């Protein structure tokens with residue numbers, strides 16, 4: 001088979017969610033963020049595994065993302081939408097029974113007019129300046145909003161992956177001030193915020209990347225491995241070059257493997273001549289440019305040529321590969337392409 005194999009370990013994902021859940025006090029509820037198809041790993045399978053592990057609240061980015069999750073999990077869970085109530089979303093929010101996080105006066109007006117008795121949450125901006133109501137806007141509508149019983153008030157930290165960043169305490173103070181005296185549940189922390197400690201937990205946490213095995217959750221179990229088949233190998237003589245643009249030239253007689261996966265599969269072009277793949281526990285350099293469907297790997301030092309090499313696995317985590325590309329684990333995961341043969345290992349039997 002020429003298709004690379006992506007294995008997603010549901011037991012690791014469940015263990016990561018439970019470990020993040022255990023980091024907050026027992027009265028704090030732990031949700032699961034499954035936006036972008038569960039960070040590229042498949043929202044239906046991962047949603048089912050996390051629901052069976054005990055997750056009851058899920059977050060998606062936009063209303064459209066909720067339909068696959070609702071189909072997989074039925075009405076047993078609550079689905080919140082970070083992007084709120086956009087124009088054209090009303091039927092979807094109603095039919096799928098979603099909880100939009102209202103981000104502005106405009107969204108609040110839309111929601112109260114279109115679905116007067118439907119649930120909602122409020123997102124506040126505490127300094128990130130991305131989503132949510134600003135302080136002045138919030139104080140203008142606070143009494144009206146609270147009178148309608150929001151299910152959740154939340155904000156999002158900009159620098160939680162840097163524990164000593166002064167922005168964290170600034171946003172914490174702003175959130176405490178803006179939500180002083182409210183009766184409804186509050187939420188401030190994603191993965192990074194959970195690790196900042198109890199002051200940041202409030203009533204509900206919203207981890208994403210840590211569930212999927214990524215930093216800043218250092219204790220996470222790796223959740224994905226990716227094996228790339230070798231299509232052919234060839235001997236390349238000293239002075240010959242490999243791949244587009246002749247960017248790699250053999251300094252000695254070399255054995256080069258042509259491997260099936262490329263930038264169309266999320267192996268970012270920034271990895272060109274700058275990453276390792278693994279034959280069991282032996283590192284092999286990726287050489288030359290990443291093509292759309294192929295990469296080249298120097299396997300001169302291997303005694304036997306394996307059928308496949310691992311670009312994610314026991315010796316290379318998502319974050320190590322991200323480092324090689326100058327990016328973050330989130331981008332590696334969400335770039336994993338649709339062409340892989342996906343296999344889900346472990347998890348509960350239903």
Ligand SMILES: *Cc1c(COP(=O)(O)O)cnc(C)c1O
Pocket residue numbers: 033035082155156189190191192206207208209210
């Ligand atoms: C993506 C996101 C999360 C999850 O963040 P992680 O860093 O992946 O844990 C939580 N809250 C909001 C608002 C988000 O956009």
